[in-house]
Amino acid sequence: MIAIANGNFFMGSSEQINASSSEYPQHPVSVNSFFIGKYPITQKQWKAVACLPQINRPLVVDCSKFKGDSYPVEQVCWDDAVEFCDRLSQKTDRYYRLPSEAEWEYACRAGTKTLFYFGDIITPDLANYKDCEDLKFSRGVFPNQTTPVDNFKFANTFGLYDMHGLVWEWCMDHWHNSYNKAPNDGTAWLNDRDSQLRVIRGGSWADPPGNCRSASRKKARIDEQGTYLGFRVVFS
Secondary structure (H helix, E strand, C coil): CEEECCEEEEECCCCCCCCCHHHCCCEEEEECCEEECCCCCEHHHHHHHHCCCCCCCCCCCCCCCCCCCCCECCCCCHHHHHHHHHHHHHHHCCCCECCCHHHHHHHHHCCCCCCECCECCCCCCCCECCCCCCCCCCCCCCCCCCCCCCCCCCCCCCCCCCCCECCEEEEEEECCCCCCCCCCCCCCCCCCCCCCEEEEECCCCCCCHHHHCCCCEEEEECCCCCCCEECCCEEC
16 A cells, blocks of 8 residues: 555546547646555455455455456456455454545646656556557557566656556446536545446446546446456555
């Protein structure tokens, strides 16, 4: 876990190429301090916690397609990720949870305003993403599957890895089509009524570069599973 100090940032995208309307309007957010995983949850971590006593739902211990202790766990739905957090909290007597979307982007940007935390260009030696024909982005060798979480050695200035590509990461927030009326205090944006759609961030090994930007966001059903879906945890 990495300690993230409180601070302020502009969340979302300005009017720029590759941005989705769901990333507007860009808005100031103040975030309280928290701890976040240095990497996405690995299969080794997942298996250890999945063997702990059940809280609300069973977990499949060996659920990932691409096998390896240091590979990120994948094929995990939102409810599974929440169950993981609940079991870990009970075991450690510390409240673990999914990050809010604002916490996730603040942690990813680490003070930067560029498309990615390492600049405006992404290359296959910096992150695991999908090859594409957009000549704005460099081409190279692509693994076409997940890779170990310590495969890319370039962390952001907070010390976090794999915030771009590898696996989409679940957040607490319900999905909204824009940031109109979004909270500005870093908390999760939740509806009065429960929603089947939650926010995922960061892109994945199966996504083109534009989906892996710091501001990129997508929606997924809470029961959705796939080799492109994982998560990391926070506590505050």
